[in-house]
Amino acid sequence: MTETIIDRCEARGLRLTDQRRTIARVLEDAADHPDVEQLHARAAAIDPRISIATVYRTVKLLEESGILDRHEFGPAPGPARARYEDADREHHDHLIDITNGEVIEFVDDDIEALQKRIAARLGYRLKGHRLELYGVPLARRDGRT
Amino acid sequence: MTETIIDRCEARGLRLTDQRRTIARVLEDAADHPDVEQLHARAAAIDPRISIATVYRTVKLLEESGILDRHEFGPAPGPARARYEDADREHHDHLIDITNGEVIEFVDDDIEALQKRIAARLGYRLKGHRLELYGVPLARRDGRT
DNA sequence: TTATGTGCAAAGCGTTTGCGACCCT
DNA sequence: AGGGTCGCAAACGCTTTGCACATAA
Numbered sequence: 001m002t003e004t005i006i007d008r009c010e011a012r013g014l015r016l017t018d019q020r021r022t023i024a025r026v027l028e029d030a031a032d033h034p035d036v037e038q039l040h041a042r043a044a045a046i047d048p049r050i051s052i053a054t055v056y057r058t059v060k061l062l063e064e065s066g067i068l069d070r071h072e073f074g075p076a077p078g079p080a081r082a083r084y085e086d087a088d089r090e091h092h093d094h095l096i097d098i099t100n101g102e103v104i105e106f107v108d109d110d111i112e113a114l115q116k117r118i119a120a121r122l123g124y125r126l127k128g129h130r131l132e133l134y135g136v137p138l139a140r141r142d143g144r145t
Numbered sequence: 146m147t148e149t150i151i152d153r154c155e156a157r158g159l160r161l162t163d164q165r166r167t168i169a170r171v172l173e174d175a176a177d178h179p180d181v182e183q184l185h186a187r188a189a190a191i192d193p194r195i196s197i198a199t200v201y202r203t204v205k206l207l208e209e210s211g212i213l214d215r216h217e218f219g220p221a222p223g224p225a226r227a228r229y230e231d232a233d234r235e236h237h238d239h240l241i242d243i244t245n246g247e248v249i250e251f252v253d254d255d256i257e258a259l260q261k262r263i264a265a266r267l268g269y270r271l272k273g274h275r276l277e278l279y280g281v282p283l284a285r286r287d288g289r290t
Numbered sequence: 291t292t293a294t295g296t297g298c299a300a301a302g303c304g305t306t307t308g309c310g311a312c313c314c315t
Numbered sequence: 316a317g318g319g320t321c322g323c324a325a326a327c328g329c330t331t332t333g334c335a336c337a338t339a340a
Contacts, residue, residue, distance in 0.1 A: 015314060015319060036304085051322050056305060072217070072225075074275060080217070081304070095267055108263050114256050115278055122240055122249055124280030130219060131276050133260055135269030160339060162295060181329085196297050201330060226329070 003088060004028060008067050022047045023058045033071060033083040033094075033103050059084050073103065073132060095133040148233065149173060153212050167192045168203045178216060178228040178239075178248050204229055218248065218277060240278040 005024040009016060026034075026042045034042070040055045059082075062068040069087045072080040073096055091112075095104040111131070119126040150169040154161060171179075171187045179187070185200045204227075207213040214232045217225040218241055236257070240249040256276070264271040 017314070017320060019321075049322085053306080053323075054321060057307095057320080060306090072219070074217070095264060095269060097269065098272060104267055104269075106263060106267060108259070111256065111259050111263065114253070114259060115276075118251060118253050118256065119240060119278050119280045120283070122251060122280075123283050124240060124242065124249075124278070125283055126278055126280045127243060128279040129277060130279075131260075132274060133264050133269070133271055134273040134275075135264045135267075135271045138265070138268050138270055160294060162339070164296075194297085198298075198331080199296060202295080202332095205331090 005062070005067055005086065005088075008088065009062075009065075012065050012067075014061065014065065018047065019043075019050050019054050020058055022050060023055060027062075027068070027084065027086060030085070033073075033085050035081040035083045037081070039084070074134075093131040093133070095135055097137065098134050099136055150207070150212055150231065150233075153233065154207075154210075157210050157212075159206065159210065163192065164188075164195050164199050165203055167195060168200060172207075172213070172229065172231060175230070178218075178230050180226045180228045182226070184229070219279075238276040238278070240280055242282065243279050244281055 003011075005028055006016065006021060009020065009024065014020070022043050023039060026039055026046070030039075030042075036052065036055050036059060039059065040050065040052045043050045043055060059068060059070070063070050063084070067087055068084045071083045071085070071094070073083060073094065074080060090107060092105045092107045093111075095106060096102070097104065115129055115131075116126045148156075150173055151161065151166060154165065154169065159165070167188050168184060171184055171191070175184075175187075181197065181200050181204060184204065185195065185197045188195045188200060204213060204215070208215050208229070212232055213229045216228045216230070216239070218228060218239065219225060235252060237250045237252045238256075240251060241247070242249065260274055260276075261271050
């Protein structure tokens, strides 16, 4: 749980280049769910040699290695930009604030269990799911945004 | 509930061309969740004049008019192909059989209510959601596929 | 009649890939 | 040393769009 992304790369025998180390660090530091363009901007700020092609190759590699999770939050039409987050965390789903695009993570054991039960009822064993809630902030008495 | 897609186009004042009528008919007859390529193939079988550009324009128009729902089932990487279905039906979610890509629809009031509650707990009013279950068929005693 | 829709082909966008140079192990 | 990786630019797959012609209302 406290292993760094680089630790996990080494554990899987992935070759560690300067670029990959930089991208791993950017991912490690990310509190949001950055897309490739954002990752590239942040990585290039540390090391301008990094090309966007390398970022694409690296996130794909890390995703296939189970180190990153990829998301495609909607509800934008067309090819949504993929966004990434560290996979080595407790499982959670996402609520997207449609007023500003903010992504809020949440954990709910009831809904996990319910999904499993629904799949079973339909004659399936659940292997994965995608759950995204889209909402607007409830009205509030103070003037905060 | 029993209004045809063409009825709904007229109700919204959309101009009805031969192409749109044909595409509407194909959508009406579809029991699956066809993508644009499939829609074009089926429409062109009825009227070969229809170009794929028109299919793209039409499904976009119908989606923006609330007549169609668009889905992007995963978990394929990259730009997933969009798939469409008639929006004028009881709300439901989807379970995708990852062994063959088959899409099974289901309705579950408990999970709908639970999602609303989760959003409220986080301080949001739920405006929409995306729920896709990915599963494999349970083992069975007979030899059927 | 005239605003809209259509077909065609080209452009757009996010992502992937072929290639020769380069680097980790 | 040598296979993996990189940067670059071209290619890709799905979708959108500019243009000239056709058509619904």
